[in-house]
Amino acid sequence: MNDIVVDVLIIGAGPSGCVASAYLKNNGISSKVVEKSKFPRFVIGESLLPRCMDHFEETGLLDCLMEQKFEIKAGARFLKNDIVCNFDFGKKHTPGWNYTWQVPRADFDNTLAKEIVKKGVDVSFGHEVTNVQFDENGHSITTIKNEEGEEYNIKAKFIIDSSGYGRVLPRLLDLEKSSTLNPNSAIYTHIKETERPEGVEGTLITFDVVKDEVWLWVIPFSNGNTSIGFVGPTEFIESFEGTNAEKMREMLKISDYYYDRLKNQEFLFEPHIIKNYSKAVKQLYGKGYALTGNSAEFLDPVFSSGVTFATESGLKAAKLITKELQGEKVDWEQDYTGYIMKGVDVFRTYVSEWYTGNLQKIFFHRPENPVIKEQICAVLAGYVWDETNPFVKNHNRLVKTVAKVIDMENEMAN
Numbered sequence: 067m068n069d070i071v072v073d074v075l076i077i078g079a080g081p082s083g084c085v086a087s088a089y090l091k092n093n094g095i096s097s098k099v100v101e102k103s104k105f106p107r108f109v110i111g112e113s114l115l116p117r118c119m120d121h122f123e124e125t126g127l128l129d130c131l132m133e134q135k136f137e138i139k140a141g142a143r144f145l146k147n148d149i150v151c152n153f154d155f156g157k158k159h160t161p162g163w164n165y166t167w168q169v170p171r172a173d174f175d176n177t178l179a180k181e182i183v184k185k186g187v188d189v190s191f192g193h194e195v196t197n198v199q200f201d202e203n204g205h206s207i208t209t210i211k212n213e214e215g216e217e218y219n220i221k222a223k224f225i226i227d228s229s230g231y232g233r234v235l236p237r238l239l240d241l242e243k244s245s246t247l248n249p250n251s252a253i254y255t256h257i258k259e260t261e262r263p264e265g266v267e268g269t270l271i272t273f274d275v276v277k278d279e280v281w282l283w284v285i286p287f288s289n290g291n292t293s294i295g296f297v298g299p300t301e302f303i304e305s306f307e308g309t310n311a312e313k314m315r316e317m318l319k320i321s322d323y324y325y326d327r328l329k330n331q332e333f334l335f336e337p338h339i340i341k342n343y344s345k346a347v348k349q350l351y352g353k354g355y356a357l358t359g360n361s362a363e364f365l366d367p368v369f370s371s372g373v374t375f376a377t378e379s380g381l382k383a384a385k386l387i388t389k390e391l392q393g394e395k396v397d398w399e400q401d402y403t404g405y406i407m408k409g410v411d412v413f414r415t416y417v418s419e420w421y422t423g424n425l426q427k428i429f430f431h432r433p434e435n436p437v438i439k440e441q442i443c444a445v446l447a448g449y450v451w452d453e454t455n456p457f458v459k460n461h462n463r464l465v466k467t468v469a470k471v472i473d474m475e476n477e478m479a480n
């Protein structure tokens with residue numbers, strides 16, 4: 067087979083790869099997407115954040131998603147010991163989208179992938195990247211294996227690695243780094259809800275804190291199915307015995323709120339377990355490539371930031387590559403790593419402080435402080451670059467300080 071020559075090779079047709087390729091297509095840059103799986107394919111990550119709507123809108127991918135009538139996510143509910151903390155994206159510090167969706171990813175990703183094909187992006191499904199070599203200018207030759215096991219090469223000026231947990235370039239270029247977050251794991255499945263409550267209760271996305279470091283997600287979809295999953299320290303998830311279904315059934319008993327609703331529901335597939343899911347890399351870019359989405363960094367599912375970072379980083383990488391191909395100078399350290407890590411660091415603080423208990427203290431403290439709540443709500447909506455928000459600008463300090471004040475108030479009250 068002859069070598070294929072493009073400006074940009076994109077590895078993976080998940081949300082990150084789709085947004086990146088749509089931007090490049092809209093701006094006349096030649097690209098090719100190589101995707102290992104045949105779509106539709108299952109992937110976890112079903113609760114989106116309003117911020118990613120900006121990315122779909124900017125790249126012309128919003129209308130096809132709107133047509134799917136996914137379940138509307140207008141906020142998020144957190145439960146602990148009978149206390150309910152409801153965030154409403156309509157009441158947040160930063161202007162922006164007031165809603166997003168709860169999506170079965172097989173359908174969602176398939177809709178995006180079909181739309182980029184419709185736009186004229188060249189996508190090869192069932193083709194796997196197996197090797198990459200760079201020359202001193204950052205130009206690459208990538209080896210691809212198709213479904214018949216035949217190999218061919220793609221020559222590109224840039225690679226966007228949006229291979230998710232495939233983590234193609236981090237593996238091939240030895241860029242993997244341990245995450246600084248505690249080792250956590252998850253077990254999850256889908257159910258066909260035959261006993262879904264009527265009205266809002268049946269559609270609400272909920273994070274039920276069943277122990278300080280362990281929580282259950284309940285994500286109802288508009289197709290009548292619901293995603294459920296437990297997240298907690300790896301040793302907690304490993305402490306259950308039996309098949310994955312037996313482990314999951316046993317864990318459901320810990321949720322006072324959901325047990326009755328979920329206990330008799332059939333699992334649509336044997337629950338999956340993903341251990342120690344947090345990932346990090348030594349660098350986000352190099353000569354001729356950028357890492358985006360989960361291939362770059364994954365923190366934790368608790369604030370549903372994964373897809374939004376995938377689209378934010380995919381779009382940013384595509385913009386910077388376009389600039390460079392058009393002859394403009396790009397400062398990748400500042401414009402890519404600096405920008406992306408600013409947002410990642412905000413979420414890293416929130417994830418860490420969730421598991422230290424400081425953030426939970428703020429969420430479940432009564433009475434609520436409406437100003438603080440709107441500022442935190444903007445973070446939970448994914449608007450983590452808005453430095454007018456004190457809970458973004460001073461994320462490191464402010465969560466700890468507010469938790470300390472709550473501790474002092476509690477001490478004085480006792």
Ligand SMILES: Cc1cc2nc3c(=O)[nH]c(=O)nc-3n(C[C@H](O)[C@H](O)[C@H](O)COP(=O)(O)OP(=O)(O)OC[C@H]3O[C@@H](n4cnc5c(N)ncnc54)[C@H](O)[C@@H]3O)c2cc1C
Binds near residue numbers: 081343374
């Ligand atoms: C337990 C858990 C729960 C989560 N919950 C949420 C949530 O509620 N909300 C949220 O936003 N995020 C969540 N996430 C994160 C979410 O799954 C990811 O952040 C998101 O899917 C990343 O998108 P992506 O485009 O980077 O990669 P993906 O969507 O994973 O796509 C990568 C694609 O690359 C392809 N690929 C891999 N290797 C190769 C190869 N060698 N050659 C060619 N193609 C390849 C794959 O087949 C795949 O289609 C969760 C993650 C975990 C672990």
